[in-house]
Amino acid sequence: MMIASLQRALNRLRSFFRKKPLDHDLNEEMASHLDLAIEENLSSGMTPEAARRQAMVRFGGVQQAKEQHRESRGLPWMDVLGQDLRFTFRTLAKDRGFTMIAILILGLGIGANVAVFSVVNTILLRPLPFRDSQQLVWIAPPPQTCGLSCATYSADAYDEFKAQTKAYQDITGYFAFSSPDNYKLTGHGDPQPATGIEVMGNFFQVLGVEPEKGRLFTTAEAQKGAHPVALLAHAYWRRQFSGDPEIVGKEIDLNNTPTTVVGVLPESFDFGAVFSPGSKVDLIVPEILDNERSWGNIVTMIGRLKPGVTLGQAQAEANMVVPHLCWSEKQPQSCGDYASGKDGGMELRTLKDYVSGKLRRSLIVLWAAVGTILLIACVNLSNLLLARAAARHKEFAMRSVLGASRRRIVQQLLVESLVLSAGGAVLGLGIAFGVTSWLAHQGSLALPLLSTMHIDGAVMGWTVLIAVVAAFLFGLMPGLRMASGQLQEALKDSGTGTSAGRTHERVRAALVISEVALACMLLVGAGLLMRSFLKVLDIDLGFQPEHAASIKVQYDAPTDQAGGLKLGVTFRDIITRVSALPGVESAGFVDFLPLGRNRAWGTPTPKGKTFPEGALHGPLVYVVSPGYVQAMGMRLHGRDFSWEDGLKSQPVVMINASAARVYWPGEDAVGQILVANGGDSRVVGVVDDIHADNVEGDPGWQIYYPITQQSPADAQLVIRSKVPPESLAGSVLRALRELNPTQPAAEFRPIATVVERANSPRRFFVLLVSIFAGLGLFLASLGIYGVISYSVTRQTQEIGIRMALGATRSKVELGVIGRTLRLAAIGILVGGALSFVLAKGIASLLYGTEPTDPLTFAAMVVVLGAVALLAGYLPARRASRIDPMIALRTN
């Protein structure tokens, strides 16, 4: 039976595509049938005429028989669909203006939705681009205030944790303190800067990343004394080595060390996109832990759980193991440090959660905002279709009289909606494609995984889904209304002013109100986020990013004290030289810029004082040269470091105001002695708090050591200038090259870009939500205009009569504007109430702004009111220009 029905379906499908020959066959067969019948009738003695007539009578309707035959033979619904499509294309082509506006509105709505879905899909929905990525776990201490040093583990702790746990297939990690441009590639013309990350030898094996060319690191290559090797990131290989197919096995000079390229990573692997959003990583080298035993907390940990082990089980095991971890095996007193303190312990989260968890809420808000846009677009389309419905009433009444069933008419209208929606989807996909490829190349946007974004199957599926849902949303209601119209009413010549028209009007008014309410919610949301963003931009960072820029200076790390002394001299030379350049106000060195990487060195304590346990924590450490404080535009109380603070003189430090207040409450910290980094240091200056780790949070504590007494981890030259800093790039680099010919052509970065990068996620969301709010406002105003304008057209006669009876122009005008404002006011009231509730939902995304911010709500009312006024004014003016005589004569 199954086979028979399948066979039947196949035959029907085949027949559907062989319409012509089959029809021909049928015609012949019927002709022969009639011939046979006539012949038989003739032989029974009829006249030829009677024989023919009799045959025809017995046969019945030839056309009906053919129809019946076709229906049993092929796919009748496909034939109907084909007819509907052809008819739709014809009507839409006739009404080109309507079609273009409808497709444009839908294209914007669908495009915005698809673009946002791509972002959401890339960051939230899609699994990380690693094998069985749900098994990957980010292993770190709970969030603390002392920066990266409190978010990482020491080499010994790493090894021990790995040895003691059973929950993992394997554990890996990477060195967390690499700074941008930390490598120098020589041997290809000018020395080129490159950013490299040191990872554990098993890093890629644990993540499940296969090289595109060559091989991954071996265990031996991560041991002390191994020959240096490197893996190249796909983009770097293409850019720097022009995609050299023979690159594997070649030697390159990295920091003056010949290094063998063992492989090229696949394009799909982007270290920065996952672990360090907004930065690019060029090459990966193995981390040699044995060289770094005494460096403190330096590595992150990523584990791959064994199959079947849950996060909870792994966490329980970690809680058992952590108290046994030692900061250093050689210092027994450091054992248990990781479990002590109020923030002690270990917090496991899935790698996915670590990468994108904090964006979840923002992205969901964005998704909701863009969904609202689509709703508004659908309401608008419904409105447009209703206006068209009024004009096409007679057409459908006629079809109905000629025998079209109600279902058939609704179906026809839905096909029209689907065709419009499909057009919108195509346009929307184009828009989304442009937006996503632009976003994917915004390297400075600190959002994870964004560079891996592309239009994939899920995005296509989403597009189809929302296009179909939208078509039903905006098409069904007008379709049903049109099909249910009273026939006589419609067929009578006078179509205007009837009761059917009035219900139409009411429905359209309701649509406009809902449109205004939706736009209202978007405006409030965007307004609140915008206010927050402005507040964030207003935050006193403690330094002045404007007119300052930094460049990474290449130097050879000193190996002994003499080298250290020499380095101090070099730095001083550079500052003297650069300060002398025209336009430069001041210059100074720092090893880590604010809002970038950072670290802490234990917990300094004021000499001779005791504090309850947990009252003090490790401030972020910056090693700076004299002049840095001034170059950054920081505010200082006391004195700056001087070149005279040397290895032979007293150790000195500067601390920030927050730390000073806790160390010496009520006293001046300048001149006091702080026990820091294993010795007594005199506090020579107190600087105002700077936002070193993040823009929006608590500034935390910072401590500054002089570059002449502590060796810096890196050297960023910060320059403050009167002229735009970019104009100095050339002369600064020339000066650096004169002192050090191997100085790579490092990037000259305005400090403002550092702040911009830190603010980029917020800016990204504000920008998008504001664009959506603008779009929503625009669509809502179109909707208002459409409805009012249509009602004026419909009431031309009525207005004409009223004017003939003495109504003034201004009275007519005011009447129309009043109606508009009434609709808008209801919409604003409903929308305002809804926004009030919804704003609470985004409270956690706001900064320094109450969800009930009166200014935002007031601004929304003013903006929407003004737009409604404008949208109503144009038709109102038209109404007041109606000439009573002409109005009464027409129709």
Add this chain to the structure above:
Amino acid sequence: MGDTKLDLLQGTLDLMVLQTLTAMGSLHGYGIARRIEQISGDEVLLNQGTIYASLVRLQHRGWIAAEWGVSDNNRKAKFYSITKSGRKQLAEDAAHWARLAGVMGRVLAMQNEGGDQ
């Protein structure tokens, strides 16, 4: 029955066609229609044209096969014949009909059995 003719129940025409082809062997559309009219004693209301929808249905199901040929009086016509699976189907349907007809006959022959005792 007088002047009014029987309307064909849904699906009965297919069965009649199958039975006709079994009885008569290979036959063209006109032949089948005529045969059914004759057998029914002109009691059935049959527009001969409707036979073609039935024929294409049966053909799609694989119960009959069609072939162009020449009639006794030398006219080109399409000849239909029943297939093996068509015979099987006919047997099933005929049995079903016989049962249904029997039941209907018994029900309609029901007398007033002691209803007013």
